[in-house]
Amino acid sequence: MKRIFSGIQPTGNVTLGNYLGAIKNWVALQNEASCDCIFCVVDQHAITVQKNIGALKRSTQETAACLISAGIDPVNSILFNQSQVEEHMKLAWVLGCLTRVGWLNRMIQFKDKANQDKDNASAGLWWYPVMMAADILAYKGTHVPVGDDQKQHIELARDIARSYNFAFGVEFFPLPQAQILSKSFRIMSLCDGKKKMSKSDSSDMSRINITDNADTIAHKIKKAKTDSYSLPSETGGLVGRAEAQNLITIYAALSNKSVEVALLEYGGCGFGRLKRDLAELAIEVIRPIRMEVHRLMSDIKYIDNVLKKGSARASALSKPIVKEVYDTIGFLST
Ligand code: AMP
Ligand code: TRP
Numbered sequence: 001m002k003r004i005f006s007g008i009q010p011t012g013n014v015t016l017g018n019y020l021g022a023i024k025n026w027v028a029l030q031n032e033a034s035c036d037c038i039f040c041v042v043d044q045h046a047i048t049v050q051k052n053i054g055a056l057k058r059s060t061q062e063t064a065a066c067l068i069s070a071g072i073d074p075v076n077s078i079l080f081n082q083s084q085v086e087e088h089m090k091l092a093w094v095l096g097c098l099t100r101v102g103w104l105n106r107m108i109q110f111k112d113k114a115n116q117d118k119d120n121a122s123a124g125l126w127w128y129p130v131m132m133a134a135d136i137l138a139y140k141g142t143h144v145p146v147g148d149d150q151k152q153h154i155e156l157a158r159d160i161a162r163s164y165n166f167a168f169g170v171e172f173f174p175l176p177q178a179q180i181l182s183k184s185f186r187i188m189s190l191c192d193g194k195k196k197m198s199k200s201d202s203s204d205m206s207r208i209n210i211t212d213n214a215d216t217i218a219h220k221i222k223k224a225k226t227d228s229y230s231l232p233s234e235t236g237g238l239v240g241r242a243e244a245q246n247l248i249t250i251y252a253a254l255s256n257k258s259v260e261v262a263l264l265e266y267g268g269c270g271f272g273r274l275k276r277d278l279a280e281l282a283i284e285v286i287r288p289i290r291m292e293v294h295r296l297m298s299d300i301k302y303i304d305n306v307l308k309k310g311s312a313r314a315s316a317l318s319k320p321i322v323k324e325v326y327d328t329i330g331f332l333s334t
Pocket of ligand 2: 005006008132144153
């Protein structure tokens with residue numbers, strides 16, 4: 001049986017990048033019979049950068065509402081927030097002691113997020129991949145559906161799991177595998193096709209949020225950066241044209257087509273037609289999700305209750321696993 005684990009940070013609005021790169025895949029996996037799925041709103045990770053002060057509770061609830069609205073079924077799957085299950089932190093300490101400093105120093109996301117100013121970044125931001133490994137391993141997760149930007153962190157989780165098994169001469173932790181949709185499903189910023197579409201970008205015009213209304217979506221797509229050439233009819237023609245690549249990728253992902261097939265439709269056309277069709281499609285996909293988020297957010301008690309029940313189920317799964325780790329290590333429990 002596959003045990004799926006994945007997480008999302010409540011650091012602001014859930015974006016179309018999160019939806020196409022990760023959440024859509026989570027929903028598909030949840031409906032596979034042979035999967036056991038655990039999805040976590042990683043609120044402890046969200047404080048590694050000091051952006052969300054004062055808004056964390058609300059962001060956690062809204063992120064959970066977005067996941068439910070996008071199709072995560074909190075009965076079928078386990079949906080919870082990280083800080084309510086102490087096993088993550090308990091395991092993270094142990095795993096941190098098996099992680100080499102050099103491994104963490106190689107993490108690309110740390111370098112990106114620290115913005116070349118490593119000495120001023122929080123120690124939490126640097127150490128975060130250990131906690132991410134603990135998130136997965138506290139459940140003996142086997143498969144981790146994430147966007148392509150998280151691949152290196154999953155490789156690290158494998159190294160850490162291997163390191164534990166070797167240190168104690170056991171086959172305790174499975175080596176978790178990243179489940180990444182095609183690389184082309186990395187959705188980029190609407191203002192700069194070389195930057196990832198991100199919740200934390202300072203410009204709201206750079207992203208489409210799951211909670212954006214039709215006018216906002218249409219406006220953002222209309223203003224999205226392009227170049228002055230027409231669209232190519234083959235993927236080779238997208239090389240060096242990051243914005244064209246991004247818009248056609250978003251169109252393809254939203255319409256469940258390959259980029260090749262989408263280019264057959266738009267090859268030779270200017271951006272006008274693509275942008276018009278893309279806006280229509282994005283509005284159609286996002287509208288029902290946005291309306292459901294709105295409905296759920298007016299019933300915060302329901303969301304809190306989902307997270308409470310999910311946390312209890314997550315605790316029941318992770319407690320015996322982390323207990324066995326503590327016993328193996330030799331922590332005295334009196
Ligand atoms: P985060 O917003 O960093 O918590 O990411 C949550 C999930 O969404 C992770 O699996 C990411 O890999 C994925 N993700 C975030 N941004 C993008 C993007 N622009 N394109 C594709 N996947 C993304
Ligand atoms: N690091 C992930 C991100 O920034 C979020 C995350 C935290 C996660 N813990 C995880 C993803 C465990 C998968 C598994 O997107």
